[in-house]
Amino acid sequence: xxxxxxxxxxxxxxxxxxxRAIWPAQLVAYALGIAIVFLALRPTPAxxxxxxxxxxxxxxxxxxxxxxxHFLQINFAALGFGALFVLQGVLFAAMAVRGGRLQxxxxxxxxxxxxLLCVLALAAYPLLGWLADHGWPRAxxxxxxxxxMVIFTIGALLMLEGxxxxxxxxxxxxxxxxxxxxxxxxxxxxxxxxxxxxxxxAGLLIWKKRKS
Amino acid sequence: xxxxxxxxxxxxFIGSLAGLxxxxxxxxxxxxxxxxxxxxxxIPRSGEQIPAVGLGTWITFNVGNDERLRTARAQVMQAFFDxxxxxxxxxxxxxxxxxxIGYGLAHTxxxxxxxxxxxxxxxxxxxxxxxxxxxxxxxxxxxxxxQVHNLxxxxxxxxxxxxxxxxxxxxxxGITSSQGWRYGDMEKVMRTEPIDFVQxxxxxxxxxxxxxLLPLAAERGLAVIVNRPFQEGVxxxxxxxxxxxxxxxxxxxxxxxxxxxKFIISHPAVTCTIPATRRVDHLEENMGxxxxxxxxxxxxxxMARYAETV
Numbered sequence: 001x002x003x004x005x006x007x008x009x010x011x012x013x014x015x016x017x018x019x020r021a022i023w024p025a026q027l028v029a030y031a032l033g034i035a036i037v038f039l040a041l042r043p044t045p046a047x048x049x050x051x052x053x054x055x056x057x058x059x060x061x062x063x064x065x066x067x068x069x070h071f072l073q074i075n076f077a078a079l080g081f082g083a084l085f086v087l088q089g090v091l092f093a094a095m096a097v098r099g100g101r102l103q104x105x106x107x108x109x110x111x112x113x114x115x116l117l118c119v120l121a122l123a124a125y126p127l128l129g130w131l132a133d134h135g136w137p138r139a140x141x142x143x144x145x146x147x148x149m150v151i152f153t154i155g156a157l158l159m160l161e162g163x164x165x166x167x168x169x170x171x172x173x174x175x176x177x178x179x180x181x182x183x184x185x186x187x188x189x190x191x192x193x194x195x196x197x198x199x200x201x202a203g204l205l206i207w208k209k210r211k212s
Numbered sequence: 213x214x215x216x217x218x219x220x221x222x223x224x225f226i227g228s229l230a231g232l233x234x235x236x237x238x239x240x241x242x243x244x245x246x247x248x249x250x251x252x253x254x255i256p257r258s259g260e261q262i263p264a265v266g267l268g269t270w271i272t273f274n275v276g277n278d279e280r281l282r283t284a285r286a287q288v289m290q291a292f293f294d295x296x297x298x299x300x301x302x303x304x305x306x307x308x309x310x311x312x313i314g315y316g317l318a319h320t321x322x323x324x325x326x327x328x329x330x331x332x333x334x335x336x337x338x339x340x341x342x343x344x345x346x347x348x349x350x351x352x353x354x355x356x357x358x359q360v361h362n363l364x365x366x367x368x369x370x371x372x373x374x375x376x377x378x379x380x381x382x383x384x385x386g387i388t389s390s391q392g393w394r395y396g397d398m399e400k401v402m403r404t405e406p407i408d409f410v411q412x413x414x415x416x417x418x419x420x421x422x423x424x425l426l427p428l429a430a431e432r433g434l435a436v437i438v439n440r441p442f443q444e445g446v447x448x449x450x451x452x453x454x455x456x457x458x459x460x461x462x463x464x465x466x467x468x469x470x471x472x473x474k475f476i477i478s479h480p481a482v483t484c485t486i487p488a489t490r491r492v493d494h495l496e497e498n499m500g501x502x503x504x505x506x507x508x509x510x511x512x513x514x515m516a517r518y519a520e521t522v
Contacts, residue, residue, distance in 0.1 A: 003271070003444065004271075005270070005271055005274055005305070005306060005307050006271060006274045006275075006276075006307060007271065009281075010274060010275050010276055010278065010281065013275070013276060013278040013281065014276050014278075017276065017277055017278070073276050073277070073307060073308050074274050074275075074276050074307040074308055075307060076304075076305055076307065
């Protein structure tokens with residue numbers, strides 16, 4: 001039987017250490033996430049660029065602060081994960097700077113489903129974690145931990161009109177692989193929402209692309 | 213690896229300390245199904261004797277910076293040393309395990325230590341710096357055994373290891389693999405390189421190495437460390453709901469862990485096996501396999517047949 005090189009208890013213990021080390025970055029992350037939801041509900045010309053810049057910051061933070069500086073202590077694979085997250089952060093940053101193809105950020109049709117995923121990441125995911133006995137400080141917090149941040153990213157990409165599909169490749173891959181691994185091997189039922197977001201998000205993003 | 217029970221409360225911590233004390237003062241009351249000396253086996257190249265059960269650290273010692281879990285692992289190490297254990301095996305691949313061992317070594321008392329780690333990277337210079345980092349994590353002057361992990365870039369690292377051994381910076385060198393598809397390469401290295409140890413998987417159901425690798429190790433005078441004696445806990449989980457066969461008493465087995473470990477360490481070519489655990493009570497069961505009667509070839513065959521039916 002192949003398994004992770006660490007147990008579920010060590011995994012959540014790491015979150016405790018991480019959350020205490022980065023406090024109050026979690027509050028900043030929540031504020032930024034809520035701001036993107038408001039930008040979707042009240043679209044502005046600068047909305048897409050702001051959303052992409054925030055997503056870039058989230059992915060870079062998760063790659064460097066979470067994967068490289070913490071998760072790598074217990075999992076050698078975090079080196080590769082961190083590199084992928086940094087790459088995704090750079091892709092979002094590049095898109096934010098160019099931004100030519102982006103039209104708007106709004107919660108209509110597909111964007112509605114995206115908005116639901118964003119709310120899931122901000123509110124439902126921590127509630128599910130709390131119910132699974134993974135509350136603060138042992139919780140994966142929005143914006144600074146991969147799972148809820150990836151759910152939010154998939155939601156944001158559904159709300160962003162004109163975003164190229166390749167931007168969703170790493171988030172969807174992470175949702176499908178990490179989501180199933182966490183549910184099966186780490187007794188983290190809250191990550192079932194990551195898996196569901198990955199499957200639903202992949203279908204919706206492809207459908208949206210075909211319709212556009 | 214068995215079910216995780218890591219929550220050490222004040223009550224269980226004090227209880228375990230009391231248990232350790234009782235085991236020291238009243239050894240007859242500690243779990244020891246058989247008395248007598250512990251089984252030691254000789255490292256063929258030197259004749260040095262080491263106990264046939266060591267301590268593995270895959271997953272179990274990867275606890276990050278959690279002080280409570282580090283303390284719990286130090287308790288496991290102390291129980292290991294108290295019961296005559298000597299060889300501890302780890303790897304840079306095991307996350308924070310080597311740092312946890314270093315913490316444990318700084319917080320335990322022992323008569324002896326046989327330190328075994330691995331080099332697990334590509335390129336010779338990266339291997340050199342990785343081995344030095346491991347030495348610092350452990351907090352020791354030098355390793356007794358350094359192995360090339362899973363044969364990764366073995367041709368580069370084997371040259372480094374030979375140089376280190378010549379300079380007295382490591383006592384023994386070896387190679388490891390837990391991947392059956394690498395056993396062909398392992399056989400090649402065993403035939404051509406001046407190594408002292410090999411490490412691979414062997415247990416009552418994974419017995420492929422009986423055909424070639426174990427006889428070759430004996431022929432070449434190599435010490436054998438056996439990993440995954442419980443198939444990462446799968447065998448224990450499978451067997452724990454069944455009673456031991458009545459004839460297990462003939463080899464002084466009080467539990468399935470001892471049944472499984474005695475099968476391995478009674479093989480003439482095996483020097484040591486390295487079960488990993490995070491629990492002192494499981495460690496005690498494992499170390500109990502070092503005492504009492506061992507199965508002969510006929511009984512070993514019977515054990516293998518029985519295991520297939522459970």
